[in-house]
Amino acid sequence: MRNYLVVGGSSGIGEALTEILGQSHRVYATYNSHQKSNDGNVSYHPLNVLSDTFDLSFLPEKLDGVAYCPGSILLKPFHRFKDEDFMEDYKLQALGAVKTVRQVLPMIKSGDHPSIVFFSTIAVQRGFNFHSLVSMSKGAIEGLTRSLAAELSPTIRINAVAPALTDTPLAAKLLNTPEKSAAHAEKNPLKKVGTPQDIAATAAYLLSPQSGWITGQIFHVDGGFSSIIK
Ligand SMILES: NC(=O)c1ccc[n+]([C@@H]2O[C@H](COP(=O)([O-])OP(=O)(O)OC[C@H]3O[C@@H](n4cnc5c(N)ncnc54)[C@H](OP(=O)(O)O)[C@@H]3O)[C@@H](O)[C@H]2O)c1
Structure with a gap:
């Protein structure tokens, strides 16, 4: 049984990931505004990554995988975003991931085939109207993915x-x-909006030892939308 941390495990993709992992592993999942109850292998803990106190003291000494799920989709014409909007979004999507990795490093270094998964968006690979805010924050996450993959390998x-x-x-x-x-x-191209399970299944694979020769990659789980015109 492996030990996983899912930051933002109370909703959407993080909740689906928590359910998948919790079937056979111990999961420490966090919530921010939607409190959830412990269930089987899953325990829920409050965490706001924007607060000054960032308390992960509920974690065990050894972690085998971490997923950072908090994100936002604020879409507006570029001229309507203020500097503060970019800074606030960056704090949630990018700096929260940095703070999480910094805190879990001692625990995950002693894990078994340890793995970390972040979430980006198709809007980094492709340009869409009104996506300047989210594409900038997630662009930072893609850079962090590759640079940390180098620095923390093997x-x-x-x-x-x-x-x-x-x-x-x-x-x-x-x-x-x-x-x-x-x-x-x-x-x-696949005529479907994604389900949380579509995305969580890939994240669960990337957290498992089965993906042991994969690092520094961005997985486009998007029905082909980033690469196919149909
Ligand atoms: N859904 C999409 O279409 C889509 C597309 C591209 C990329 N993504 C990315 O996929 C990831 C998951 O998205 P989702 O759609 O599953 O989002 P979601 O349903 O809003 O879930 C986000 C999770 O993050 C938690 N969270 C939010 N703010 C937080 C904070 N300040 N501190 C700690 N936790 C916080 C939420 O907790 P509470 O609910 O308890 O507040 C929730 O558990 C995000 O990074 C998102 O940017 C999603």
Whole structure:
């Protein structure tokens, strides 16, 4: 049985990942605003990555894998974003991941085939209208993925999953009518909006020893949307 930390395990992709991992492993999952109860192999702990106190004292001495799931999708025309918007988004999406890795390093260094997974977005690989904020923060995550993969090899593997639009509470505004859902599905080569399980399955694989020769990679789990025009 492996020990995993899922930061942001109370909703969407992180919740689906927690469920998959919790079937056969011990999972320490965190929530911010949606409190969740412990269940089987899964224990839930409060954590706001934006707060000054960043308490991960609930973790065991040895961790085998970590996923950092907090993110945002704030879409607006570029001229309507203020400097503060970019800074706040960067704090959540990029600096939160940095703080998490810094804190877990001693525990994950002694793990078995240790692995860290971040989340990027298709909007780094492809340019979309109104995505300047999220694409900048996630661009930082993709850089961090490759540079940490170099620096922490050969002990710890680091990869990122870059989803296209996925049906989670984060994406609710984009998918809150059948018409919007159908229009987004129609744009995708596989004619479907992602499910949290589609994305979590890849993250679970990247956290497992089965992906032991993969590091420094960005996995485009997006129905082909980043590479196919149909
Ligand atoms: N959904 C998409 O279409 C999509 C597309 C591309 C990339 N992504 C990326 O995939 C990742 C997961 O997204 P999702 O759609 O599953 O999001 P989600 O449903 O909003 O879940 C986000 C998780 O992060 C936690 N969280 C949020 N703010 C936090 C904070 N300040 N401190 C600690 N935890 C915090 C949330 O906790 P509470 O719910 O308890 O507050 C929740 O558990 C994100 O990095 C996102 O950018 C998603």
